[in-house]
Amino acid sequence: MPGFEFNNKGTLMQDTKHYQAYLQVSGVNIYASVYDTSQLSIVRGSSLLLKWAVELLDGAHIEKTQDEPPLYSIIQVYNETIRNKYESDHIPELNRLAEFVLPLPELIKPLTAITTGASSGIFEVNIDKLPNIDGKMGETLAKYAQAIAHFLSNHDYFRYFTFTVVGLIDESNDFTLVKECLLGKSRSQQIHQISLAPQPILEPSDNPAQPCTLQGILPAVSAMKYPPTGFEGKLLAPASQYRFLLGRYLRHGLYIAETFELPKTEERGQLLQQLQSDDCQASESIDKIAYDQKYVNLENKIAVFYADGNGFGGIQANGVKSVEDQKHFDHTLKTYRREFLACLLQQWMPEDGKGILPLETLLWGGDEMMFVVPASKGFALAQMFYQQSRNWSIELDGTKHKLTHAGGLVFCHYKTPIGRVKKLAEDLADEIKEREYGREGNYFDYAVLESIDYPAETLDEFFAKRYGVLAKSRFPLQPLAAVPDIEIPQAEGKPPQYPQHNALALNWDEQAKPIAEFLEAMPKSQAYQIAQATQTDAFGKKIERFYSLQKDNPVLLKQLEELIKNGVLRLPPKPTTQSDKFDAAKQEPATAELGEESTKPENAVKAHESAVMTDPWQWLHLVELWDYLAPRKKDQVQATEVNDHA
Structure with missing residues (x-):
């Protein structure tokens, strides 16, 4: 309906100055489709796919002409690897794993991302670019939302997840209200859906029906023809195979994609070149991260570090009044996080860019992040993050808000169930937030597990058992040995400048001497x-x-x-x-x-x-x-x- 605007009742509006259409896409039922297994590659692959499902819908991708969009180029490179190693005669769907289907330009051209997170995104909809669908504007937007949902539910990569896709036509010019309405519509749609995506019907197999070896619930049909070491002969469900292979071979692609989005500098260009080289790869598994540490008493030990933003939702609820405010918040937070990740990758890059990055990323999206590193680098990672983030702030509606994080750091044997360790790190951060002052600054807490056993009790009970009466006086720590803050004045009319940090100040090896x-x-x-x-x-x-x-x-x-x-x-x-x-x-x-x-x-x-x-x-x-x-x-x-x- 180009040239005509209707309200959500489908009637023509007289005043069109404040009229705007929105679309929200959300991956839902996360625990049924992401955390249905503790197998790391499947969890990682699921998380990356949900992140991609949202990011790929941004019509801004097809406007890029000088550089190929990072997601597309990464998919192309890694699909070639998958095609060469994992062609299967038994599961036809697996042969299409290396043939990623991009959304049609006509489908996503009307969409411009306002904010995207780990599994959800809100988009502006350009009415003039909508497909020519007959009907009133409210009906047109609803049919367009159905077209997006159809694309996701039939895509080989995304069909194993459940999504809500809802539209809204707004004339209030109140973006806070828009977000609340979209959230309400999304939740309403979710409760009318099944919580588990239907599995595709496969060709008959001579193998007896068995549960998936890695997931334990879905029916398995065949083993991978060219499995990685340790997975020979294991029967997997198609959903597990897709997520496993993608999680295994695309973990390095996350670092390339995030670095690609940073402003181009000589230093960043060199880092990107090293990451894209075949000589540099992320560690294949947690046991490889823990293996061959040349430090006293740290053999086969890892550190898991988790950081969660303090009150970021409240900051947005109180400070985001418009689409531009939301874009500003989204861009600022993503830039901060990418700068930190680039700094981490630069410092831990193997000599001459050749070797293995001792890093595993379990969470990356929204205001959360979680990494697994060698135990010898646990405090180095925590120190680097808090040093890098100590000046993070954002100004919204005339008020400057500090962006702080609660952190959890766990040292343990690599054979300790990673799901339990992940939960313990999250509990440490959550316990900090429960304190009155916990959300007002940067604090972290730690736990040391000297055996493969893990706490089966609550965190309070665990500390009481460990420290007795002193447990009540255990308080979170502040970041270690912070160097003085660096203030960078913002020039009038210039974009915000992000704090730059002395490399030595971020190097815990030097500070630890x-x-x-x-x-x-x-x-x-x-x-x-x-x-x-x-x-x-x-x-x-x-x-x-x-x-x-x-x-x-x-x-x-x-x-x-x-x-x-x-x-x-x-x-x-x-x-x-x-x-x-x-x-x-x-x-x-x-x-x-x-x-x-x-x-x-x-x-x-x-x-x-x-x-x-x-x-x-x-x-x-x-x-x-x-x-x-x-x-x-x-x-x-x-x-x-x-x-x-x-």
């Missing part, structure tokens, strides 16, 4: 004895004994206090709620002001009464994180031992 020196000099047995006494009356005596034994080693005491003062084991904030109350002296001990005189043994001993390490939690943190704060290389430790015996 003083910690490594201290741990090398600190008697580990004494630290353990003090930590074990934190719940007893002997704690004070242990502290006295420690300082007495170290009275001839004032340099060590000075090192220890300086590390704490500089935020290496930064103490939690003051309690602000009734539930958070406990002995404030345990929470914010005084800091010793040690000058030149403190280098004398007698002054160092006196200083312990006000020294920061009189707090029991600092000793507990120190002992639990002994191998993780500043990992020590085996060859260096062996060399030290040789020199000691020489």
Whole structure:
């Protein structure tokens, strides 16, 4: 109906200045189609497909003429790999895996993305570009939504998911109201759908019906003809095969796509070239990430880091008043996240860009992210993220909002069920948000699992079992050893500038050197004895004994206090709620002001009464994180031992 505007009742409107049509596409029933298995490649493949399903509908892709859209080029490259390795004589659908069907330009040309997330997107609809469908405007938009839904439900990649596709014609010019209406219509449509997408009917097979080996519920028909190592002979459902293969071979493509979207610079161009090279690939599996770590006590261990935005929904609800506001929020957040990811990839890129990236991405979308890295890089990753994000903010409706995150960091054996570890990392972050101050700044908490066992109880019960009465005084940590903030003034009329960071400040290996020196000099047995006494009356005596034994080693005491003062084991904030109350002296001990005189043994001993390490939690943190704060290389430790015996 080009040239004519109708309201949602289908009648012609007199005033068309504030008239706009919208479409929302959402992947729903996530737990039935993404988390129906704990197999990582399937979960990753499902997440990527849902993300793509939304992004591919952005009509802006077909307007790009100079550079091929990143998603399309990545699909083309990786499909060639899949075509060469995974052609199947048994499942005809699998042969089409390498022939990705792009949406017809005529179908997506009317759509312009306003915001896209991990599985949902809102689009503006250009009425003048809608297909020529007879009927009133409300009916036309509804039929167009059906056409989008038909494309998704019949696509070989997306047919295994359930989507809601809803349209809205608005004349209020109130985008907040538009989002609420679209959300309501989407939920209404969802409850009228089945929660599991129907599986395609396959050709008859001689194999008896069996459940899918990886998913456990869907009927399996055949094994993959050219399976990866370890998957020989396993019977898989078609839905599992698609998601498994895509998740396995497209994990590296995520890094290429996100880097491609950043502003083009020489540095970014070099990174993109390295990522696209056959010489550089993401790690194939978690056990490969954990394998062959050259650090003491870290063999076969991994770190899982999770970060979740604090109140981003509330910021949008209060600050986003228009489509432009929403686009601004979406673009700003995505740029921040991509800059962080690019920084991470640059620092961890193998030498000369040849080798394996020790990185697994479990979540990437919206305001969440989750990574698996070698245990030796766990604190490096957490530090880098909080250092990079410390200045993240956005101005909406005249108000500047800080964008902060709650984080969870788990160290464990790689054989610990990853689903349980993922849940534990999320629980650590969620527990922070439940505190009154938890959403007001950057905080994180950690857990160390020294065996393949995992907590079967709640987080509170887990900490109570581990720390006894001291569990009530356990508070989240602030980011470690942050460098001063960097403010970049915004020039009038210029686009927002995103904070740039000193590479050295983001390099935890450099920042951890003083910690490594201290741990090398600190008697580990004494630290353990003090930590074990934190719940007893002997704690004070242990502290006295420690300082007495170290009275001839004032340099060590000075090192220890300086590390704490500089935020290496930064103490939690003051309690602000009734539930958070406990002995404030345990929470914010005084800091010793040690000058030149403190280098004398007698002054160092006196200083312990006000020294920061009189707090029991600092000793507990120190002992639990002994191998993780500043990992020590085996060859260096062996060399030290040789020199000691020489």
